[in-house]
């Protein structure tokens with residue numbers, strides 16, 4: 001919940017605007033005394049938007065400040081709605097909130113946290129979207145400063161997790177490092193470090209463990225809890241790394257299991273007996289099988305859940321028993337991530353915020369060199385960029401998938417939308433179920449061009465690539481003919497290159513046989529790029545020599561017309 005405090009008329013108007021824009025998310029705190037309302041918001045909300053001056057806000061909150069990991073995020077907005085200043089908890093929601101406010105209030109976000117300025121991943125939120133937690137937050141500032149100042153920082157345990165990049169001074173082989181970052185689910189930390197080392201090592205707990213539990217009906221929560229704690233301790237793994245408790249469907253309402261999990265802040269997932277009986281386990285039991293239909297509950301559910309969340313799993317604690325319960329712990333091998341990212345047609349403001357975020361989130365970027373050039377300034381320090389030249393599509397696709405299969409966070413980039421005549425299909429032809437794939441849509445060349453020309457795509461249309469590199473000409477020709485007969489507006493991609501110069505005239509000839517000579521033809525070269533050029537002509541007058549491989553060509557249906565110099569295809573619900 002976002003608490004909103006205002007003291008002036010314009011503040012109150014803006015507060016009401018926010019409440020209307022983000023229903024259910026905003027609570028406007030009205031009090032005679034804004035300071036009291038602010039204190040109340042601090043106590044009861046996750047975030048605060050204060051329409052009071054930064055100074056006034058800080059004076060009220062200063063005595064209440066605890067640790068940044070637990071305090072609410074605070075953003076102050078000035079009286080003229082010019083700036084939204086992330087004052088407290090920048091990496092705990094304030095930066096994001098300050099940016100979100102732009103959309104509603106038109107304010108400019110003011111962000112002062114160091115890592116954002118340096119385009120470096122913030123350690124506070126490093127791996128948070130994967131479920132990482134910080135074990136020793138007191139070291140965040142110290143290690144964060146080392147990361148930013150370029151000092152050598154030892155990185156341990158990151159391999160296999162699809163994490164965002166850290167700058168090159170943070171590395172597994174950093175020499176003479178006196179600070180470090182360790183990612184581990186092992187309970188014991190000192191054994192991995194040299195003497196005197198651990199004091200400076202920031203430790204992250206990854207969500208790598210699943211606790212499998214079985215029990216008799218009516219088992220007490222205390223017994224389940226003690227068994228879980230003991231099993232984790234004996235296996236030498238950290239409770240902070242437990243992702244969830246897993247059991248059989250039959251136990252979905254077993255209060256002792258639910259309570260023991262809830263006390264520890266864990267969710268419970270359950271599976272049918274049939275699913276669990278298919279899992280191979282070291283300690284099956286015939287008695288259990290006769291009772292519930294699977295020879296293992298604890299081991300099988302731990303392994304099965306870990307495989308669902310990851311790409312593989314191993315048991316780190318085989319089954320242990322108490323009088324009425326069983327417990328086992330599995331560790332998962334994380335799944336890598338492949339983001340397939342469309343960069344849009346060229347202009348930076350047509351690159352979506354989500355695509356930009358996907359580029360920052362990736363530790364490996366794979367793409368054609370000219371597309372990498374389009375976004376090079378957004379690439380964070382430490383990101384591996386694997387760029388290659390024209391024509392190596394299959395190799396690029398394979399590289400991207402292989403990097404993701406190794407557990408990395410990969411962005412495979414393409415112009416326009418990466419799924420339209422681009423990299424998504426070759427990549428997904430190789431990709432297995434062992435990686436997560438996230439498609440990030442982009443604005444296509446066709447959409448960019450049609451907006452420049454008018455409204456050519458207002459009714460049914462067909463996209464046809466005229467490149468016969470991957471498709472035989474007979475097939476292309478058949479499709480052009482079908483589009484001609486179906487009276488579709490047609491958008492030609494890859495219309496013409498130096499070596500392929502006869503296909504476009506041939507295609508236009510087919511269309512001309514089915515629609516009037518004054519049918520509009522629009523072509524746009526380098527849409528939204530600095531040397532953009534849009535031309536509107538007709539089927540009778542079009543000169544294919546004006547077209548090259550940086551162009552899309554749009555040919556109207558028999559209903560399309562030029563209106564005031566714009567290409568318009570009517571919607572068609574008033575068909576005469």
Ligand code: SAH
Nearest residue numbers: 416417420444445494526527549550551552
């Ligand atoms: N994925 C891209 C298409 C890549 S195929 C998309 O979604 O738009 C390459 C072809 O796209 C080029 O030959 C050209 O026909 C077209 N194209 C790509 N970018 C363009 C732009 N900015 N202006 C005009 N045509 C473009």
